[in-house]
Amino acid sequence: MDSFSSLLLGFQVAFSPLNLGLGFAGVALGTAVGALPGIGPINAVALLLPLCFALQLPPESALILLAGIYYGSGYGGRISSILLNIPGDPGLVMTTIDGYPLAKAGRGAAALAISGIGSFVGGTLAVVLLTFLAVPLARVAVSFGPSEYVALMVLAFALLTTMGSGNAAKTWAAIALGLLLAMIGIDGGSGVERFTFGSLELLGGIDFTALTIGLFAVAEVLILVERPLVGAVSRLGSGPGLRIKEVAACLPTMLRSTGVGFVLGVLPGAGASISSAVAYTLEKRLVDRGTFGKGDMRGLSAPETADNAAQTGSMVPMLALGIPGSGTTAVLLGALLMYSITPGPLLFTQRPEIAWGLIASMYIGNVMLLVLNLPLVGLFARLLLVPAWILYPGILALSFAGVYAVSNSHFELLVTTVIGVGAYLLRKANVPLIPLMLAFVLSRLLEDNFRRALSLSDGNPVILFNSVTSVLLWVLAVASILGPHVLAVLRKRRVAATLDG
Amino acid sequence: MIVDRILGIVFLAVAIGAAWHAQTLDVPFAADPVGPRVFPTLVALLLGACGAAILFRPQKGNWEIGHVGRVVLVTVASVVYPYLLGPIGFVPATSCLCFLLALAFGARPLASAVSAVVTSFVFLLVIDYLLDLPLPRGPLGI
Known part of the structure; x- marks a missing residue:
């Protein structure tokens, strides 16, 4: 019953005219930006983050706007996947497999409709799960002390390396780089300058908006200018529209995919991108009669539903534990930290208007998105016709204007460019950027908790392992690092054994 | 291969630089027993280990060159x-x-x-x- 009354409070916050307007602006902008080829959710949120700060919105309103852009871009991303065969981010690769054949067969409109419905089902059911799961999880975490938090963050990093697609050494290196970048500036504990190289401008540290814009806007434009995307826009098509029977046939798929997406989204790691792959593979095993990959509605709705469910699922650890489950929720967490609000178990009791306002706004936002997306999808699809030479210069200009608006400093613009070029080189060398960004956000929290724990024990590191919870978390972290290697060895032995026998 | 060798060397160099910088930090008064040095040193060790791993066990894969x-x-x-x-x-x-x-x-x-x-x-x-x-x-x- 507790959740219901809190949710009611949340709806009061979310239904205020300002928040309703911002929620609408967020989902509409998110759909529009997500629809642009080559631009995924994290790019969309990063691009609009500085403007959001510069406007000095109250924290709950800023979060409602940014979250709207996040899950709104989940609806928009499918448009370029289906009509152009170009996925906006790795999570959308699976959408192209059955989406593009449908568009080529002239059923583009029906494909967009079913994927919109799938996104709605996944998004909304996941918010319901979020409503009832976040508080119990937060209640467990309230008892966490500094040593448990250190272990929890190490576990989050470990999961990120095993579940992500990249090479483990490169992912850990990205984490280390993120932690180091965040240390630039004055150390809060002792007042000592670290890694500032005598520069006055670096005393305050690297600005969070400069980092996100550099990593996810400047680097993206550099990647795109080096190797332009090619794809012919296929029309919405004059083929038969979506039939009720087809929607009904997709419902079991959507329900299963919501479950898959939500669970994988809650775990820290590459939530959205692997959840759509897992959901697609599962459905292919369960219901495929040789039609998957040739334009099967179920093959299209599985990844779309899972993707949106995972996006919402990744909000659970962000809100309840203060540990983001994906790159984009790390940006949202960083946004809250800029307001001097530390998300975590106490957020629900101390700042209920933020936590519950956000959750309530996601119910409203998903309904808005369904209404926006079913009739107006053609309008959003028009965005695909904007030529690259107008679009990407505009994106870079908007990035710089945003950083300038929030910092009023030329130096921050240079920092943004330097980070962007560095990130471009790292991406070319297959070093993933999302772990870097997550580590940057968590660095301060990790170091503070580490030092607090060791002050309690007067410098004895044993304190990091002296409670059942922290030992359990450490064991899980080690298991998730070693697990894949052990499995690989076992599999090799089994293969060798069968060959011998 | 070559990309990974260079990347490994760069990471190792950054790690050594960071670790060295951390040791030069002078703490005027001890607010906590750990101080500002330990955490950067640990992270530099992690980065150094990764750099060495990338340097000595490079992945296959080529650096695609566009415009x-x-x-x-x-x-x-x-x-x-x-x-x-x-x-x-x-x-x-x-x-x-x-x-x-x-x-x-x-x-x-x-x-x-x-x-x-x-x-x-x-x-x-x-x-x-x-x-x-x-x-x-x-x-x-x-």
């Missing part, structure tokens, strides 16, 4: 842009940036110029006038 000249053009334009912003104002500076970028994305000069000027004015209107976030103005007042 490198265009990447350099965009980078140079982005570096010069902040220096132009103050003296000549938002609209002229942003027009230059967008013009060069549009060329880099393969547009014709006239089309690039028109779209660059229009884009700059639209952003000035939306960000400065509509959202009320001041952008730098030059001698022309824009």
